[in-house]
Amino acid sequence: MAMSSSSSSCITTALTRLVHLTPSSTPSNPKPFLSTQRPFFTFFTLKSSSSSLTSSSSSVKSSITTMSYNKQLAAAKKAASLAARLCQNVQKGLLQSDVQSKSDKSPVTVADYGSQVLVSFVLQKELPDQAFSLVAEEDSGDLRKEESQETLHRITKLVNDTIANDGSYKVSPLSEGDVLTIIDSGMSEGGPNGQHWVLDPIDGTKGFLRGDQYAIALGLLDEGKVVLGVLACPNLPLESIASGNKNALGRAAAGCLFSAQLSCGTYMESLDGSPPVKVHVSNTENPEEASFFESYEAAHSSHSLSGSIAKVKLGVKAPPVRIDSQAKYGALSRGDGAIYLRFPNKGYREKIWDHAAGYIVVAEAGGVASDAGGKPLDFSKGRYLDLDTGIIVTNQKLMPALLKAVQDSLKEEVLPSL
Ligand SMILES: Nc1ncnc2c1ncn2[C@@H]1O[C@H](COP(=O)(O)O)[C@@H](OP(=O)(O)O)[C@H]1O
Ligand SMILES: [Mg+2]
Ligand SMILES: [Mg+2]
Numbered sequence: 001m002a003m004s005s006s007s008s009s010c011i012t013t014a015l016t017r018l019v020h021l022t023p024s025s026t027p028s029n030p031k032p033f034l035s036t037q038r039p040f041f042t043f044f045t046l047k048s049s050s051s052s053l054t055s056s057s058s059s060v061k062s063s064i065t066t067m068s069y070n071k072q073l074a075a076a077k078k079a080a081s082l083a084a085r086l087c088q089n090v091q092k093g094l095l096q097s098d099v100q101s102k103s104d105k106s107p108v109t110v111a112d113y114g115s116q117v118l119v120s121f122v123l124q125k126e127l128p129d130q131a132f133s134l135v136a137e138e139d140s141g142d143l144r145k146e147e148s149q150e151t152l153h154r155i156t157k158l159v160n161d162t163i164a165n166d167g168s169y170k171v172s173p174l175s176e177g178d179v180l181t182i183i184d185s186g187m188s189e190g191g192p193n194g195q196h197w198v199l200d201p202i203d204g205t206k207g208f209l210r211g212d213q214y215a216i217a218l219g220l221l222d223e224g225k226v227v228l229g230v231l232a233c234p235n236l237p238l239e240s241i242a243s244g245n246k247n248a249l250g251r252a253a254a255g256c257l258f259s260a261q262l263s264c265g266t267y268m269e270s271l272d273g274s275p276p277v278k279v280h281v282s283n284t285e286n287p288e289e290a291s292f293f294e295s296y297e298a299a300h301s302s303h304s305l306s307g308s309i310a311k312v313k314l315g316v317k318a319p320p321v322r323i324d325s326q327a328k329y330g331a332l333s334r335g336d337g338a339i340y341l342r343f344p345n346k347g348y349r350e351k352i353w354d355h356a357a358g359y360i361v362v363a364e365a366g367g368v369a370s371d372a373g374g375k376p377l378d379f380s381k382g383r384y385l386d387l388d389t390g391i392i393v394t395n396q397k398l399m400p401a402l403l404k405a406v407q408d409s410l411k412e413e414v415l416p417s418l
């Protein structure tokens with residue numbers, strides 16, 4: 001799986017653009033938070049300017065000729081690693097009271113909220129001069145209810161303890177009000193203009209609750225494209241979890257951090273801090289040798305449809321590897337398997353935070369992700385992905401055969417409605 005050891009240097013991605021910087025306080029660009037502290041910075045909307053630039057007082061001319069995301073990538077790795085530490089501590093001693101049910105009946109834990117706070121906090125501390133917009137899964141609505149006081153207290157303590165133990169930031173402890181405000185810094189709508197962070201503070205909450213796989217997934221959109229991504233996977237073994245390697249998911253040393261930047265490749269290191277190693281997707285052309293990944297939860301993705309595509313149409317021999325979260329994208333990026341299939345029930349709308357980081361981790365490792373109709377994933381449409389039926393991921397060589405198998409199987413099988 002590993003190709004070579006390397007530092008994080010890479011060819012700078014060149015982007016030329018003209019932008020207006022417009023001060024804004026719309027819901028997608030909330031005002032600075034932490035009323036008790038000095039704001040980290042002012043929020044701005046970045047709007048592309050297709051024609052000539054005016055010099056009005058509310059707009060600032062800016063020409064960005066070269067664009068490297070090294071600073072943002074370093075901040076993202078730091079943020080996801082710190083959040084992973086909080087999640088690991090919570091998973092070790094999870095209490096019944098740590099888990100709540102959201103309005104859509106999906107679970108959320110103190111670690112989901114704590115992780116979201118830490119990531120937002122670290123990004124803003126590490127990048128104090130940059131505009132900040134965050135599209136994140138959680139909001140503070142339920143935590144503001146009377147019955148959630150204990151939970152909010154626990155989240156605040158977890159966050160403050162993690163920051164204090166890390167020791168990088170000399171700040172006074174966050175108040176419960178700060179925590180609520182920081183959670184809601186993730187309410188941006190994203191979209192095709194400017195830069196937006198995209199965060200799933202715990203992807204695979206059900207896996208997290210089972211003691212299985214989960215990921216802290218953080219990506220960055222620039223002008224609607226994913227330009228960097230980080231996946232912290234605390235329970236993912238450092239060695240391959242290919243279906244033939246039975247020991248890996250039980251006993252092997254675990255804790256992987258995947259990181260990718262546009263045109264720079266994908267790297268993996270251990271969460272304990274080993275040097276990053278460049279990784280590449282499997283280059284198998286033979287579907288019979290290609291093991292495949294899918295959701296652990298059959299409610300998230302049809303196991304019968306993926307089975308029919310992989311076994312019947314493609315001739316895949318190995319049984320599916322079923323794990324939670326975007327750890328699937330991470331494992332794919334280092335060649336543990338060659339295919340990831342995801343077919344939610346008809347009517348389910350995929351969210352960008354469930355795929356943004358994973359998408360670039362696989363793409364920069366030489367893989368390709370599309371919807372079931374072969375269209376590239378479009379992250380520029382706001383909080384949801386607008387796509388045809390499902391998501392399929394594999395290497396460049398296998399994609400044509402996989403797409404055909406998917407199309408043939410979809411004609412035969414009708415997905416249940418929500
Ligand atoms: N009915 C459904 N169909 C498809 N995906 C669903 C779903 N219900 C929840 N999900 C999403 O599936 C994600 C987990 O994916 P996976 O099955 O690959 O582990 C969840 O992320 P969270 O755990 O962040 O809520 C959630 O967003
Ligand atoms: Mg969730
Ligand atoms: Mg998720």
Ligand SMILES: [Mg+2]
Nearest residue numbers: 137200202203
């Ligand atoms: Mg989540």
